[in-house]
Amino acid sequence: MFMKACNKSVGILALEALNRRMPELHPKKKYVEEDVGKSLAGFKGEMEVNRHLVRLHHPAYRIFHGLRLSKIYGEHFQMDFLLISPSFFLLIEVKNYAGEIILERDYPQLIQIRNGVTTAYKDPIIQVIRQKNLFLEWLQRNEFPDIPIEHLVVIANQHAIIKASPQHFSIFDVLINSDYLSLKIEKLRQKYQSEIFNQNELLKLSTLLLTSDCPLQTNILQKYSINENELLNGVHCPICFSLPMNRKIGNWICRSCGESSPDAHLSSLRDYTLLKKRTVTNKELRLFLGIESETIAHRILASMALNFTGITKSREYILIE
Numbered sequence: 001m002f003m004k005a006c007n008k009s010v011g012i013l014a015l016e017a018l019n020r021r022m023p024e025l026h027p028k029k030k031y032v033e034e035d036v037g038k039s040l041a042g043f044k045g046e047m048e049v050n051r052h053l054v055r056l057h058h059p060a061y062r063i064f065h066g067l068r069l070s071k072i073y074g075e076h077f078q079m080d081f082l083l084i085s086p087s088f089f090l091l092i093e094v095k096n097y098a099g100e101i102i103l104e105r106d107y108p109q110l111i112q113i114r115n116g117v118t119t120a121y122k123d124p125i126i127q128v129i130r131q132k133n134l135f136l137e138w139l140q141r142n143e144f145p146d147i148p149i150e151h152l153v154v155i156a157n158q159h160a161i162i163k164a165s166p167q168h169f170s171i172f173d174v175l176i177n178s179d180y181l182s183l184k185i186e187k188l189r190q191k192y193q194s195e196i197f198n199q200n201e202l203l204k205l206s207t208l209l210l211t212s213d214c215p216l217q218t219n220i221l222q223k224y225s226i227n228e229n230e231l232l233n234g235v236h237c238p239i240c241f242s243l244p245m246n247r248k249i250g251n252w253i254c255r256s257c258g259e260s261s262p263d264a265h266l267s268s269l270r271d272y273t274l275l276k277k278r279t280v281t282n283k284e285l286r287l288f289l290g291i292e293s294e295t296i297a298h299r300i301l302a303s304m305a306l307n308f309t310g311i312t313k314s315r316e317y318i319l320i321e
Helices: 010-021 029-053 124-141 166-173 178-191 199-212 265-275 282-289 294-303
Strands: 062-070 076-084 089-095 100-104 109-114 117-122 149-155 161-164 175-177 245-248 251-254 316-318
Touching: 010 029, 010 265, 029 062, 029 076, 029 089, 029 178, 062 124, 062 199, 076 124, 076 199, 089 124, 089 178, 117 124, 124 149, 149 178, 161 166, 166 175, 175 178, 265 282, 282 294
Parallel strands: 089 149, 100 161, 149 175
Antiparallel strands: 062 076, 076 089, 100 109, 109 117, 245 251
8 A cells, every 4th residue: 555645734834933933922923823723733633534544454555645736727726635546536535623513504514613612614525526526627637547536524533523414414424533434445445346447557647646746835924924034043942942042062052951952953944944945045044043153154054965056155055955
């Protein structure tokens, strides 16, 4: 069984970096913190579903997480999980809602009641059906043969209470709890036993899916209308996360807990690439890490064995190729 790794998206990583680099009293801090919480809750739900998928142990299954593919006119659509096999494909939309979940079919929407607060969301079943139709168009555009494509909405939160009116109980054919996912996939395997794709065709499709994946690139500062000079510079302590650490004799020393680390700057440079750009000059590195010495900055850059462009003071070091 092949799987495309279930990792945090660049968007979540950038949100976390922004949250780390915002002053506590920044007027937009609470909005960023709320969005971090929502994003991590969604990712936690996807990890729960991933936990069930990795246990399938079926050699013919190929599973992809977070694929973002191009539509006909240049826009994109994204699938939480896609399972492909010789006899059927399956799209999975993951929701990690807590509390009481009510599906309203007369007016398609999802109602969440949690801690006395009622919130309405778009119908996730309509959402995954739309993704399925777009994926079908994508397959046809790339001249793959027709194959049954199923869809599911998986509620990852084990404590959620899911309700629907008796006349609409049929929705539970496509809306399930994550604990039921393995059994549901086995039922689909039994339902579709005629192989339509051979292994070479599955390999060809898998390769095309990976090369066609277009992860969303968001300018996180622009999204929240935050200027670079509003961010906190310096190196975070890897133990207590206080900011900044001091550079002394080849090590970073935490002012708060006394932790010593030779490479604490690496996580800060990841923040830099998520919030600013993929290249850095000696001057930009000094400003972001909070060091004054051009020589020390040069030693740090040299120790990372980075590729670079330009010469002398205009040299740009490539942090991410």
